[in-house]
Amino acid sequence: MENPPVMLFRDVVKVYPLPAGDVIALDGVSFQVDRGEFISVMGPSGSGKSTLLNLMGCLDTPTTGDIFISGTRIGDMSDTELTSLRRDRIGFIFQYFNLFPLLNIIENVTFPMMLKTGRGVDPERGKEVLRAVQLDDKLFTHTPTELSGGQQQRVAVARALINNPDILLCDEPTGNLDSKTGDGIMDLMSELNRKGTTIIMVTHDAHIAEYSRRTIRIADGRIVS
Amino acid sequence: MIFWEIAKRNVRIHLLRSFLAMLGIVIGVVAISTMGILGNSMVLSVSDSLRTVGDSVIVTPHAGGGGMGFGSGTTSFTISEQEFQQIKRVSAPNVAIPVLRTSERMKLGVGSEEIVALVYGLDPDDVPLMLNLVEGDYSRGNSGCLVGATFAKDNNVRVGSRISLGKDGEKGTLRVTGIIEERGMAFDVSTDSAVVATRDWFDGTYNRDDYDQVVVKVKNLDEIADVKTAIEKQLNRRETIVDVMDTRKTMETIFEAFGQITTFVSAIGGISMIVAGVSILNIMMMSVTERIKEIGIMRSIGAQRREVMSMFLYEAAILGILGAIIGGVMSFVGGYAISSLMLQTTKYFFVPSSLIQIVYGMAFGIVVCLICGIYPAWRAANLNPIDALRHE
Numbered sequence: 001m002e003n004p005p006v007m008l009f010r011d012v013v014k015v016y017p018l019p020a021g022d023v024i025a026l027d028g029v030s031f032q033v034d035r036g037e038f039i040s041v042m043g044p045s046g047s048g049k050s051t052l053l054n055l056m057g058c059l060d061t062p063t064t065g066d067i068f069i070s071g072t073r074i075g076d077m078s079d080t081e082l083t084s085l086r087r088d089r090i091g092f093i094f095q096y097f098n099l100f101p102l103l104n105i106i107e108n109v110t111f112p113m114m115l116k117t118g119r120g121v122d123p124e125r126g127k128e129v130l131r132a133v134q135l136d137d138k139l140f141t142h143t144p145t146e147l148s149g150g151q152q153q154r155v156a157v158a159r160a161l162i163n164n165p166d167i168l169l170c171d172e173p174t175g176n177l178d179s180k181t182g183d184g185i186m187d188l189m190s191e192l193n194r195k196g197t198t199i200i201m202v203t204h205d206a207h208i209a210e211y212s213r214r215t216i217r218i219a220d221g222r223i224v225s
Numbered sequence: 226m227i228f229w230e231i232a233k234r235n236v237r238i239h240l241l242r243s244f245l246a247m248l249g250i251v252i253g254v255v256a257i258s259t260m261g262i263l264g265n266s267m268v269l270s271v272s273d274s275l276r277t278v279g280d281s282v283i284v285t286p287h288a289g290g291g292g293m294g295f296g297s298g299t300t301s302f303t304i305s306e307q308e309f310q311q312i313k314r315v316s317a318p319n320v321a322i323p324v325l326r327t328s329e330r331m332k333l334g335v336g337s338e339e340i341v342a343l344v345y346g347l348d349p350d351d352v353p354l355m356l357n358l359v360e361g362d363y364s365r366g367n368s369g370c371l372v373g374a375t376f377a378k379d380n381n382v383r384v385g386s387r388i389s390l391g392k393d394g395e396k397g398t399l400r401v402t403g404i405i406e407e408r409g410m411a412f413d414v415s416t417d418s419a420v421v422a423t424r425d426w427f428d429g430t431y432n433r434d435d436y437d438q439v440v441v442k443v444k445n446l447d448e449i450a451d452v453k454t455a456i457e458k459q460l461n462r463r464e465t466i467v468d469v470m471d472t473r474k475t476m477e478t479i480f481e482a483f484g485q486i487t488t489f490v491s492a493i494g495g496i497s498m499i500v501a502g503v504s505i506l507n508i509m510m511m512s513v514t515e516r517i518k519e520i521g522i523m524r525s526i527g528a529q530r531r532e533v534m535s536m537f538l539y540e541a542a543i544l545g546i547l548g549a550i551i552g553g554v555m556s557f558v559g560g561y562a563i564s565s566l567m568l569q570t571t572k573y574f575f576v577p578s579s580l581i582q583i584v585y586g587m588a589f590g591i592v593v594c595l596i597c598g599i600y601p602a603w604r605a606a607n608l609n610p611i612d613a614l615r616h617e
Contacts, residue, residue, distance in 0.1 A: 059525055059611050080529060087527020094614075098522045102234040107227070114227045115527050121227075159526070 004071030006166045006198050007033040007056065012065035014051050014221075025051040027221040028065070033167070033200060038193040040209040041202045043218035052218065053202050057169050058086050070166050087115050091160030095172040097152040099144035099159070105130070106140045109158045116163055129158040133188060150181035157188065161197070168192070170201040174208055186211045228532055232539035235512065246508045247548040249501030250594060254552025254586040255559055256494035261582030262560040264487025266573035268480065273409075280446060281413050282453050283470040284312055284439040284460075303435040304467065308460060315455040316441045319448075322351040324414060324438040325427045331390045331420070333380050342376060343419035344390070346427025354442055356416060360384055361403030367426040370399040373417040374407040388420060396430050412472045413440040449473050495589070501548075502593040509541055509601035520605050521613025534606035541598025548594065549587040556583045 014026040025048045033039055043049045054060040055067060058074055061082075067074050069089055074082060086092075099108045110126045130140060133154040144152055153173065160168055173189070174182030190211055193199050201212060209215055217225045236243045286302045304312075304323075313321040325346030330339050347355075349365050356371065361384035364370060372382055382388070382401055390396035405416050414421075427433060441456070443449045453471045460467050513520075520533055560583070564574035573579060 054611050057525065059614075083524065083527055083529050086525060092526050094522075098518075100231070100519060100522070102231055102238070103227075107230075111227065112526050115529075115532065118226075163527075 003035075004068065005032045005034050006037075006070050007200070008066075008068040009055075010066045010068075012055065012062045012067060014048075014055065014060070015063045025221055026055070026062075029218075029221070029223055030065075031216060031223060033198065035166075035198055036193070036196055037214060038190070038199045038212045039201070039214045039216060040212035041200065041216045041218060042204060042206070042209055044204070047218045048221040049202055049204075049218060051221075053169070053171055056167075056200060057090055057092060058082050087112055088163055089166045091163070091165035091168045093153070093156050093160050093168065093170040093173050095175040097144070097149070097156045097176070099152055099155055101144055104141050104143055105135075105147070105155055108144060108155055109162055111159060111162075113162045125162065126158075129161050130155070132161065132192075133158045148181075149177050150184055153177060153181075153185050154188065157185070157192075161192070166198060168197055168199045170199065170203075172203055172205075173201060174205065175203075179207075182208065228536040229539050232536050232543060235516075235540055236543050239508075239512070242508055242511075243544060246501075246504050247544050247551070249504045250498075250545060250548025250590045251552040251555065253494065253498030253501040253593070254549055254590040255556050256497045256586075257491055257589055258494075258552070258556035258583045258586030259559045259563055260490040260494045261487065261585060262556070262574065262579045263563055263567070264483070264490055265579045265582060266564055266568055268483045268487065269573040269576065269578070270568055270570075271483065272480065280443055280449070281472045282316070282441040282443060282449060282456065283412055283472065284441070284456060285468050285470070286437075287461075287465045287468050303437060304439055305435050308467070309436055309439055311459050312439050312441065312456055315459045316443075316452050319444055319452060320351070320354060320442050322354065322440045322442065323348070323424070323436040324440060325424060325431075325433060326414075326437040327427075327431060329390050329396065329420075330392060331388050332394070333382060333386065333388055340380065343415070344427070345414055345416065345419055345421045346424045346431075346433075347414075347421055348424045352421065355414060355440070356408075356421070357406040358403040359406045361401070364400075364402035364423070367423050367429075368398070368400055369402040369423070371403045371405050371416075371421040372401050373405050373419050373421075375417040376419060377401075377404045379418070390430075397426075399426075412470065412475060413438075446473065494586075498589060498593050501590075502597040505541060505544060505594050506597040506601065508544075509537060509598050510604075512540060513537065513601045513605045516605075517608060517613050517616040520608055521610050521616060524608070524610035525614055530606040534602045537602035537605050538595065538598050541594050541602070542591070545591040545594025545598075549590040552590060553583050553587045556586055 009029050009031050012026055012029045013024070016023045016025055029052065041049060041052060055062060058069065061075055061077070069085060072085070074085065077085065100111065103111065106123055106126045107121055109130060110121050113122060113125060114120065127137070127140065135151060135154050135158065139147060139151065144155065147155065174185055177185065186208060189199055203209055216223055284304065286304055288302065309321070309323055327344055328341055329344045330341050332339050349363065352363050358371070359374065370388065376382065384401055384403060386401045387398050388401065389398045399420070399422060405421065407417055408415070441452055443452050449471050453469050456469050523533060560574055560579065561571060564571045
């Protein structure tokens with residue numbers, strides 16, 4: 001494959017074995033995400049959305065079927081390999097921001113970079129991504145709790161971008177923000193996408209999903225449209 | 226390294242909790258170190274006072290009734306001349322020294338208080354083999370005597386002083402010709418607080434023809450056990466009539482016993498360290514539990530298991546190292562205080578074998594902390610990232 005899709009799901013099945021009987025969370029899911037796309041994944045709770053998110057984020061591996069991230073099959077990777085893949089290829093954005101309270105903003109942002117290089121804070125690179133998410137320079141040495149929700153989510157976006165990932169994976173990125181701040185974050189997402197970042201966003205908010213250019217709908221473990 | 230930084234900050238924001246856990250380690254280090262120092266100082270101080278080199282075989286009359294005491298009609302609590310000759314023969318060419326001993330009341334000068342002290346009777350030829358003088362000369366004549374250093378000091382006795390022995394001086398008067406060097410605790414003769422007269426004077430005064438003890442000075446130390454065995458074989462063939470003590474063996478036994486005591490008290494210190502370790506384990510588990518979500522975030526954005534593990538091990542190491550340093554300083558101060566209060570001297574404290582006890586204590590503290598940090602750190606590292614992320 002010359003220019004592989006950033007993400008490829010082929011007949012992915014995920015079964016959770018439980019004492020009361022196996023639960024089929026995903027039942028033969030196939031789709032492809034090309035570079036530069038902005039996709040939203042929608043579905044009611046219990047539809048397999050979270051399972052799909054975990055698989056897309058390489059936090060889990062499928063029971064059967066194949067998942068490729070930029071051409072690399074994740075099916076039989078070790079924990080160490082999967083962790084490195086998450087660190088280098090995927091940028092996570094969570095609903096509850098999930099910054100580290102013990103670290104200041106610049107340390108939070110460069111955390112994945114420090115994991116990758118094994119070195120200390122690179123303030124130049126940190127400031128660069130913080131400017132890309134339109135955050136005020138004065139906030140860089142503050143701790144996360146001193147920031148508003150919108151600001152914290154911008155820091156989280158900056159952290160997700162620091163290692164130049166192939167995919168930005170967002171889990172309800174505006175779910176914990178008021179609509180005005182949420183729109184601000186979504187404008188930022190659109191802006192990042194225009195500059196070439198591939199974004200996959202899991203949400204149940206139809207208004208937010210409108211920012212994306214393609215929507216995958218999922219129900220009962222299958223893609224419905 | 227960022228994980229070291231996080232560990233440091235985590236210790237700092239939970240300062241009280243960290244301090245209390247550290248306190249356990251401090252106490253453990255102090256307990257082990259001071260016990261070790263005390264034990265070591267005791268061994269050193271005892272070996273100093275047991276100045277006698279282990280070069281003697283001491284033969285004393287068998288005193289133990291041996292349970293069934295009946296029928297042992299020959300038991301007299303002295304060694305007869307005949308028995309002495311046997312000892313002398315089997316221990317040759319080593320010198321066998323007969324010792325006579327009694328306690329006697331005496332007065333030092335007119336009008337002074339009557340005191341009671343040990344009086345030895347030794348052959349003038351044998352005296353220089355066992356005793357060194359600090360003042361005066363060995364007495365040859367039967368009216369002369371030697372006195373121990375402590376005796377001389379306590380009773381203000383000098384060379385030339387006269388000692389009148391027995392009730393109202395009925396046992397005669399001896400003139401002090403020399404003062405014996407301090408010998409400390411000795412197995413053969415304890416002369417520090419005693420008077421040493423000649424054997425002839427003793428025989429004449431107390432009408433004796435037997436001995437209380439025989440000391441064999443062994444020239445070649447390798448033969449000491451053989452001499453002991455030879456004497457036992459010769460004299461105790463039919464029944465036990467003498468007890469034979471090999472001073473070298475006895476000293477070894479004493480040091481062995483001290484070593485065991487030191488080990489035992491240090492082990493008690495070790496128990497306090499284990500208790501401290503449990504409290505470290507406890508707070509580390511707490512630290513992991515309250516940070517499950519954070520661990521989940523770290524893992525999902527790319528922190529490896531070993532990195533998460535290292536973060537918690539750093540935390541345990543910080544507690545251990547700080548606790549050990551504080552404990553080490555306190556042990557130094559405490560060891561010094563114990564030495565000067567209990568042993569009245571610090572000369573046994575400022576020696577490598579005592580000071581190394583502090584190093585042992587500190588090392589043990591750090592090791593205990595790390596061991597107790599391993600399980601919580603392992604737990605943290607092996608959390609499922611998905612479950613940890615969902616944890617509230």
